[in-house]
Amino acid sequence: MNLKRYVTLTRAGIMESLQFRLSAFIMVLGNLLYLIVTFFLWKSIYAAAGTETVSGMTFNDTLIYLVLATALFGFMDMYIVWEIGRSIQSGQIVLELLRPMQYRKYLFWAYSGSFVTQFFFTFLPTFLIVAAVTHGAIRFGVNLLFFVISVVLAVSINYSIDFLVGTICLYTESIWGINIMKQVIVLLLSGATIPLAFFPEPLHSVALCLPFQSIYNAPLTLLLDGEPQMQNVLQILGTQAVWVVVMGLASMAFWKVSIRKITVNGG
Amino acid sequence: MKHTLGFYLRLYGMILAQDLKSKMSYRADFIISTVGMIATNVAGFVSFWILFRNFPSIGGWGYYEILFLYGFSLVSLTPVQCLFDNNWSLRQYVYSGDFIKYCFRPVNLFFYYQSEVFDIKGLGQLAFGIAMIVYAWGKLGLAVTVLAVVKLLVFLLTASLVMIALQNAAAATCFWIQNSFYVLDFVTRFKDYARYPVTIFSPVFRFVFTFLMPIAFIAYYPSLVILRPDEVPLLSWLSPVIGVVFFFLSYRFWMYGAMKYSGTGS
Numbered sequence: 148m149n150l151k152r153y154v155t156l157t158r159a160g161i162m163e164s165l166q167f168r169l170s171a172f173i174m175v176l177g178n179l180l181y182l183i184v185t186f187f188l189w190k191s192i193y194a195a196a197g198t199e200t201v202s203g204m205t206f207n208d209t210l211i212y213l214v215l216a217t218a219l220f221g222f223m224d225m226y227i228v229w230e231i232g233r234s235i236q237s238g239q240i241v242l243e244l245l246r247p248m249q250y251r252k253y254l255f256w257a258y259s260g261s262f263v264t265q266f267f268f269t270f271l272p273t274f275l276i277v278a279a280v281t282h283g284a285i286r287f288g289v290n291l292l293f294f295v296i297s298v299v300l301a302v303s304i305n306y307s308i309d310f311l312v313g314t315i316c317l318y319t320e321s322i323w324g325i326n327i328m329k330q331v332i333v334l335l336l337s338g339a340t341i342p343l344a345f346f347p348e349p350l351h352s353v354a355l356c357l358p359f360q361s362i363y364n365a366p367l368t369l370l371l372d373g374e375p376q377m378q379n380v381l382q383i384l385g386t387q388a389v390w391v392v393v394m395g396l397a398s399m400a401f402w403k404v405s406i407r408k409i410t411v412n413g414g
Numbered sequence: 415m416k417h418t419l420g421f422y423l424r425l426y427g428m429i430l431a432q433d434l435k436s437k438m439s440y441r442a443d444f445i446i447s448t449v450g451m452i453a454t455n456v457a458g459f460v461s462f463w464i465l466f467r468n469f470p471s472i473g474g475w476g477y478y479e480i481l482f483l484y485g486f487s488l489v490s491l492t493p494v495q496c497l498f499d500n501n502w503s504l505r506q507y508v509y510s511g512d513f514i515k516y517c518f519r520p521v522n523l524f525f526y527y528q529s530e531v532f533d534i535k536g537l538g539q540l541a542f543g544i545a546m547i548v549y550a551w552g553k554l555g556l557a558v559t560v561l562a563v564v565k566l567l568v569f570l571l572t573a574s575l576v577m578i579a580l581q582n583a584a585a586a587t588c589f590w591i592q593n594s595f596y597v598l599d600f601v602t603r604f605k606d607y608a609r610y611p612v613t614i615f616s617p618v619f620r621f622v623f624t625f626l627m628p629i630a631f632i633a634y635y636p637s638l639v640i641l642r643p644d645e646v647p648l649l650s651w652l653s654p655v656i657g658v659v660f661f662f663l664s665y666r667f668w669m670y671g672a673m674k675y676s677g678t679g680s
Contacts, residue, residue, distance in 0.1 A: 170596040177600045180627075183619060184607045191473040191614040192465070201468055324446035331450070331457045340461045345468045 152248070153256045160260015171268040174221055178273045182214045186280070189213075202344045207284035208371050209342060211277055215370070216339040216363045218273040219298070222265045223305045223362070225258045228329060231313030232322035244406070251402060255306055262302070286373035293380055297366035300387040305362050307394035308333065310402065317405045338364040358390040422525060429529045437534065444534075451535040455488070455542045462609075473614040478553045480609070482641060485546025487608040487633035488539050490573040494581055495536030498528055501585035505594045513675060523672055524665060554641075562640060568654060569636035575657035576631045577605060579664035586664075589671030608632035624649065631656055 193199075193206045204212070231254070234240040243250050278285045312329045316322055334340050336359040343354055343364045354360055365383050369375065437444055462484060466477050475483070504527075507513040516527050547566075556562070584601040588594035604627065612620055612630040623629045635650045 169591060170593055173596040173600050177596075177603060180600075180607075181603065184610075187615045187619065188472070188610055192469045195471045195473070196469050319442050319446055320440060321443035321446040324443060324448075324450040327450040328446070328453050331453045335457045335461060340457075341464050345464055347464065347467050350464075 153259075156253070156256040157259045157263065160257055161263050163260065171264070174269045175272050178214070178218055178221065178269065179276065181217050182210075182273070182277060182280070185213050186210060204342055204344050205284075207281045211281055211285060211371060212338070212342050212367050214273065214277045215367055216337075218270050219301070219363055219366070220334070220339055222262070222270045223302055225261070225306070225309065227254065227258070227306065227309035228313040228316065228326040229322055230254065231310070232316035232325070235316050236320065236322075251310060251399065254310070285370065288373070290370055290372055290375055293375060293384070294366050294370040297369050297384060297387060300384065300391050301362045301366055303391045304358060304387065304394050305333075307391070307398040308358065308362075311394070311398040314398070314402050314405050317408055333359050333362065336360065337362045338367070358394055361387045361390045417521065422522075425521065426525075426529050430532050433530065433532050434534070447535050448538060451538045455539055459542070473611050475611050478550045479641060480611075481546055482550035482554065483611065483633050483637055484609045485543045485550060486570065486573075486637040487605065488543030489547065490570050490632055490636070491577055491605050491608075492536050492540040492543065493574040494577045495539060496533050498578055498581055499533035499536075500528055500531040501581050502598065503531070504585045505588035505592075508588050508675065509592065513672075517672070517675070524669055551640075556640065566640055569639055572654035572657035573632055573636040575661040576628055576653075577608075579657075579660035580604060580628070582661075582664035582668045586668040586671040589675055604629045605632065608634070610634075628656065628660065631660075 189206060189209050193201070193209075199205060231240075234243060240250075243253065246253055308329070312325060315325055319325060336354050336357055337343075338354070338360060343351060343360060346354055354364075365387050369380065369383060372379070462481075466480075471477070472480055504513070507516075516523055519526050551558070580601045581598065584597045585594060587597045591597075607623075607629050612623055612634045615623060620630075624631070624635075630649075631653050635647070635653045638650045639646055
């Protein structure tokens with residue numbers, strides 16, 4: 148049974164991450180702190196601007212966008228680069244490759260359990276708090292459905308990018324440096340630090356052409372759009388779908404080529 | 415046996431040399447990490463720049479004033495990055511039991527543990543910070559006097575103690591709870607918030623960020639001494655004292671945890 152083994156891995160992941168209840172609590176606390184700082188920071192920024200909307204974003208939009216981007220980041224970041232990198236450095240990778248499941252699939256499903264717990268323990272509380280703070284600026288309609296679909300696609304893109312970057316560790320023996328570079332590029336160009344709407348041209352157009360905006364900007368744009376136009380929605384989701392395929396194929400191909408290069412010191 | 419400061423400085427130099435040698439043997443890692451650190455700072459500056467392309471000021475502070483604050487925070491965060499980076503590994507040493515090896519040396523435990531790693535990447539951040547301070551200083555037309563430079567150095571140095579103290583305390587929680595990574599990560603986020611004037615917050619959170627989570631002492635209060643010399647609040651003058659006190663308390667907390675550490679039995 149194909150499905151059964153995935154579910155088993157997910158369940159094991161849930162059980163494992165439930166061991167660290169304190170860390171979930173601290174993460175919610177961290178998100179809360181971020182919400183407070185972002186709230187006051189942007190409040191005074193908007194106060195200085197003197198207008199209600201800047202680059203098409205109101206204060207509430209910006210707050211929701213940034214806080215949820217951070218919450219999504221906490222939810223999606225799986226430390227895959229670290230996992231692959233450590234596995235390569237320690238030689239553990241050899242055992243992983245012998246498993247009766249593709250490494251790429253195995254790693255994803257082994258982590259999928261933490262998605263479930265992260266979603267309930269960190270993302271959902273943050274979402275509810277930000278919805279309450281902004282007094283109904285989040286519309287509860289069909290946009291929620293689009294948001295969920297978009298997040299699923301974003302998870303896949305994010306995983307492919309992580310796996311691709313993790314594979315680079317086969318060549319470099321550097322984990323920290325590779326990971327921080329990935330994080331910096333993804334967080335900036337996906338709109339997680341500053342909403343993409345604020346980017347000046349041509350930076351804005353460039354960012355829209357890259358896969359990173361599909362991770363945070365796409366789902367959050369869909370969420371904030373209270374009256375979604377079908378054409379617009381399809382365009383955003385379509386772009387994401389294209390990136391799912393492209394990044395998925397790229398990461399698989401790169402892994403296939405790289406795996407031949409593996410050298411393990413001793414055993 | 416009483417060790418003098420000179421003894422510790424010499425010892426630090428020796429350990430530092432060994433650490434750098436071992437780092438240099440992984441040349442690719444060293445270069446990539448340095449590029450990564452530079453990329454972090456460039457990205458931080460780009461988002462700062464984008465912000466000010468859209469908005470004129472933050473809480474009554476202009477572009478160059480915020481830039482000064484930003485540079486100040488980068489420089490004051492350099493010591494924690496360079497000298498106390500081993501705090502990040504503490505939880506692994508404690509968990510695996512390897513921490514016990516530090517307990518058997520005839521030197522100060524805290525010193526020996528922290529001296530083992532020098533994170534040279536932090537120097538890139540230092541260069542960025544200094545460039546920002548100098549640039550903003552010139553643009554703001556602040557006078558360059560010996561007194562001002564001395565003040566800047568003193569306040570930078572003591573401000574850095576606050577973040578060091580926070581990190582020490584966060585790392586030391588691993589003596590009680592297993593996974594202190596999240597606590598460290600939580601505290602590390604503070605340094606990004608230090609870039610903004612504390613006046614943007616409501617009175618309640620101004621109190622919180624001044625006394626409960628002393629983020630405002632990393633850059634805001636100490637930099638007022640240079641930025642707004644005519645209206646320096648009492649807290650700014652007190653910030654060196656607060657830095658020293660915090661550092662001392664965190665040191666005692668760290669040592670208390672280390673002293674009650676009993677190993678893993680293996």
